[in-house]
Amino acid sequence: MIKNYLKTAWRNILTKKSTSFINISGLAVGMAVALLIGLWINNELSFNKYNEHYDHVARVMQSKTISGTINTNENIPVPLAAELRTTYKNNFKNVVLASGTWNHILNSGDKQLLKTGSFMQPEAPELLSLHMIRGTRKGLNDPSSVLLAATTARALYGNVDPTGKMLKLDNKMPVKISGVYDDLPKNSSFNDLAFIAAWQLYYAADPNLKKADTDWGNNSYLLYVRLNDNADVNTVSSQIKDAKLHRVDQGSAKFKPVILLQPMSRWHLYAEYKNGVNTGGQITYIWLFGLIGVFVLLLACINFMNLSTARSEKRAREVGVRKAVGSLRSQLIMQFFTESIAVSLLSFLFAIVFAWLALPLFNEVAGKQINIPWGNPLFWLLCLSFSTFAGLLAGTYPALYLSSFNPVKVLKGAVKVGRFSKLPRQMLVVMQFAVSIILIIGTVIIFKQIHYSQNRAVGYNRNGLITIEVNSGTIHKQFEAFRNDLINSGAIVNITESSSSTTGIFGGVGGLKWSGKDPQMNDEFGMVGVNTSYGETVGWQLTQGRDFAASAADSSSVILNEAAVTYMGLKHPVGETIDWWGKKYQVAGVIKNMVMSSPYEPAKQTIFLMDTKPGNFLIIRINPRLSANTAINKIQGIWKQYAPAEPLDFRFADQEYQKKFADEQKIGTLAGIFSVLAIFISCMGIFGMAIFVAEQRIKEIGVRKILGASTFNLWRMLSMDFVVLVVISLIIASPIAWYLMYNWVGRYVYHTELSWWIFAITGVGTIVITLLTVSYQSLKAAIMNPVKSLKAD
Template identity: 35%
Template sequence: MLRNYIKIAWRNLRKHKFYSFLNIFGLALGLASCLLITLYVVDELSYDKSFEHADRIYRINADIRFGGADMSLAVAPDPLAFTLKKDYPQVEQVVRLRENGSQLVRRSENTENLKEEHVCFADSTFFKVFSLPLLMGDREKALKDPYTVVISQSDALKYFGNENPMGKGLTVDNEQTYTVTGVMQDISAQSHLRDINMLLSMSSNPESRLNGWGSHNFNTYLLLKEGVDPKQFENNFETVLQKYTAKWLVSFLGASLDEIRKSGSYLRYSLIPLTKIHLHSDRTAEINVNGNIQYVYIFAVVALFLLTIACVNFMNLATARSSNRAKEVGVRKALGSERSSLVNQFLTESVMLSFFSLAKAVTLAYLALPLFNNLAGKQVELPIREIGFWVSLFVTGGIVGVLAGSYPAFFLSAFNPLKVLKNSVELQGKGGYLRNALVVFQFVISVMLIIGTGVIYRQLNFIQTKKLGFNKDQMLIVNDAYALDNQVKAFKEQVMRLPNVENATVTSFLPTPSSRTDHTFFPVGQMQQDKGINMQKWAVDYDFAKTMGLQMATGRPFQEEFPSDSTGIVINEAAAKVLGYADPIGKKIFGYEDQELKQRIDYTIIGVVKNFHFESLKKNIGALSLVLSRSSGNVVFKLNGGDVARTVDQVELLWKKMAPGQPFSYRFMDEDFNNVYRSEQRVGQIFITFATISIIIGCLGLFGLSAYTAERRTKEIGVRKVLGASVTNIVALLSKEFLRLIIIAILIGIPIAWFGMNQWLNDFAYHVDLAWWMFFAAGAVAITIALLTVSFQSIKAALMNPIRSLRSE
């Protein structure tokens, strides 16, 4: 019997090639898109799950409100980790990481440096918390001694080739030599620690010995014992605050923890599971740029939408073509076929078509995978060697086939054979309402995706064109200026002589955004906890404001003719507002350079710079201060156009002359700025791509339905033409039915899209408004696309010779 079902199904597919193609291609597009998005979603959900005790590892987060600033931090104080280990038996092990940024690294016996992007200090307990295989070395001792280093397998090959790296030296930043005591397996790309290739022993970091409860600089992880409830364990943080942090607050502010809380300030610690960091954490001082669970939800819904649209196409076309199968059903029933047999026949056709589509979908996904990976910034692969993958595909094909074919199967098998054979049954009304509902559903999704695409595009364009309060274009950043040693100033002056260079500044702090350096300041004579202001402090030179294009609201920037500027400070408007000064110029504030409260420095406010966006547009502009101090992280040059490539070559020649053996590394500030929003840009590109695919799939179905409608009304069109109807009248007649459905879809889709995109825009402190014309334009696009799709078949039918359609009459 099954063989007979398959044979008849094959004949029907071949007989109606046009509709079979529309169904197979539309379903294949939907399945391929769904497959690619599923790979993306699975990849995002798999982060950090490869570690052996991933379900028991937690990171400590800190939330702080003080001095007019709210901070959500992924870091904790340096003594917190081992204090918890000492005081609470629920803690099995702890480890701290201190991100050290990019470093210049070379073999000790060499003079040529290489740039290492992600270097971290780590406690010797790192391998007890994270079950990362150590290919060489002792897990217990690898990071125990000062000035030891564990490198990745990739770095071992990069620095030592085929040599055994154990016991050999690596010099970091031309200063300190570290002995290699271990080689670890490369950290998986599916980990928030993925870019770390070099771990320096934490005992080499002087910050780790300060025992400062007020400074938050360490990513801190706990491995809890089996059965420990993390929510209950969080209650212990209050005890820690009262026992340890409160003493530091009294020594620093002269105020108790309760007094600080009464003023509206707070310090809170919480735990986040290791496996949730990648998708649920976007805090200051994250080790890596994380993903966003919202985007995973969005893409999962888009995948479901695409698959649903493809299934809807099948159902629509199958029910629309019901009249062509009606007599077949009537004859089969008259000859004794049971309804279950007919249902099985039609479901077999549906499942067969689904598997054809699935085969094409896998091929399409395989061919599109490199493009998709480039678009999404991923390295996902089709798991074609895994049996589970093929089993999942087989099951999916069967489910899709049954779901897509279920209604047509039961619809067609329900025909009364007597009425069908006497041509006395009205077939169109039976499936018309469902087809109309499905068309509306398809275009509700399409309208939502069109609106979403438009809003995302406008927001990204807004980010690109918004006035940020500083120069970001034509700004050349030369990295690692400290490699020039005492020739930084000479390098800057020589580059300034090049014809295309306008200004230059030496600084480690850039508004793209830079790393945080939060400090607490007080008005002189007013060291009360409710008078403090928490703001970033950037060390800059005399040329910083001019080179960056910062505008002064009042006062002046640093100037060499004023020796007193060594104790001067420039604040931004946000800081002036928090301080509450109507006229800040000349006012004195003070702060401390260390946690020991030994280096108090008094500053005189000499200027207020207009607010500029030194952080992501997702955040409001916070308080910022500039102080005059030596900082040699980068040399930034403002170019005036011209031949940029030639200028870069000239800068590189000067670098190699003044810093032989040091790698020349540069970037442009607008690229840095774009990298901040790389995730949103990728999401936008992916969204646009799959929105386009959804529209194509919807149009395939609409094209098939319009072709069928024109075919069904061929005789009516012939009569109307004989009676004088024009081509325009005929096109309007055939298009009117679909136009009504599209308008209904627009009216349903707009409020849903408005709600969804409003939620997305709320992630940005600065964003575009959802103007009415955006929704009107999306509706116009949907109508235009639908009419273009329908009009092809409508015009074709209208131009047909009426004699051909009426001859049989």
């Protein structure tokens, strides 16, 4: 019986080539989209799951109440680690302090590499579940040691075992390589750890860290913990919440610091905190693309259902004969299900090929390293189950509908399907286009929001501005000579030093006093240390007062941005005195807000302070008369003279700024691709329906032509039904799309408007695409010789 079902199914696929092609290709595209999205979702859900202690690792975070708002971040004070190890030691197996992950110089012989790495305490390899290729996880017990990732070790030493060899870190710290570990996966929070150096190296090299050892107010470090097997993260989090509050002075206690744990399972998908509440994050996109995958597959299944039921009259006699010779309805249902599952399985074979071919482009757009797990039996089991389910989903309505025909009525003549027989098919077409229209409108608004934010005034001139992060004090010690040589070379017009790049604020201060400040106010400012040429170099825009003077006497002056003036409630800021922990500073000027952090949020209240050693960033304005390559080559030549042991790592400010839109651009690009595919699938379905309608009405068309109907009138008659369905889809989809995207753009303080023209252009575009899709078949039927039309079966 099964063999007979399969034979019949195969014959139907071969005899109805156009319908089969539309069904198989449409389902294949839908399945390929669903497969790619499924692989992407699996990659996201498996983030950090490489870790053996995944369920017991957490990062320590801190919430503080500032001006009535609870801010939560992962920056903590050093003494908190000792507090957790002693007072709360029964809850933890490992407590690991770490620095941030930054660029550092690795020197070995004549090789120099600039790699991102971190300083961590000895238990880090165990907490991170490092897979050691050389050495053991106890390698960091040596206070002068470093562990290298496999790719870093190969870059420095090739295939030679590097353990026991010496290298220099940041041109000043001699370290011994005590082990090599496998690179951590791309879908890991630590994927950029090219090396891990011993915490004691950091402690010995940075005098500020020695002060931080007992400073509960210096929140500049990271802390990770591994809980005991029987410990509950929420219970432990509630136990340690006041671990800092009990240790700080009255001034710091006003910020109401709360210590909490965030389990590793929530680091990636639930990274966002708003007013102290863990609100979500990347999980939003999991749901979004999961729904898109379901809807795109549903569109393909709708095509199958529509074309199968549309051709019901063609198969009515077959059903009648089968029933007349004794076939049960259950057998007919089984036959139709076999056909739909066969089409689905064939479609899946093509879908695998499509997904494999599209995967490199998909990885590039999504920023992933996803592969099809060819050798995983579970993957194939899921795929086959998925394909079977898709076949059942697509075949349910046709199977029940076709098997319900009365054999007596069918064999007497044409089956009368009733005036409302087209209604289910029309509803499915409306659903198809409604989903496609929502996707298109959503994509347009995402890119409109990105464009709106990209064109926001940033308060300085990004063009021709480059940033260099320096990892040693070599350039600072010779800054004036270095500056003069660069200017004399004609490569640049100005250069400055700063504690932050122009696209980030890496320092903050609080506890300031000024005239009129509310005594109950818990203040917080961004702080950027600069030298006297900073304003001229970046091109900031003064609105009041003056720039920094080129004099050491101006070291007690500060410049505020407009957000800081508003935050402080100053009516006449220039000349205002600010008390920062007993030292007096005078406001020299006010600048327009520089957008240095998120382009979607208001500029942070920021103080610019003149400092004799501002920090680790050089900001350079290259000569606009030279090409960027020429200017960079000249800078590199002079750089090698002053810092031969330090690689030149430069970044263009405009490119760094564009990176802030990377997530939204990825989402928009992927949504755009899926929208195009959704429209493609919908158009394939409507093309198949147009073929069927033209065949069904071919005699009517012949009669109308004989009676004088023009080709245009016939084209309009055949096309109008589909246009009406698309218009109904627009009416349904537009308010849904407006509601969804209104809530989406509402997440951003600076957001675009939902312009009417987006909906209008989408509507007109969809109607035009529909007309182009059905016009070929409509015109083909309209220009056919009426004699042939009347002879058609």
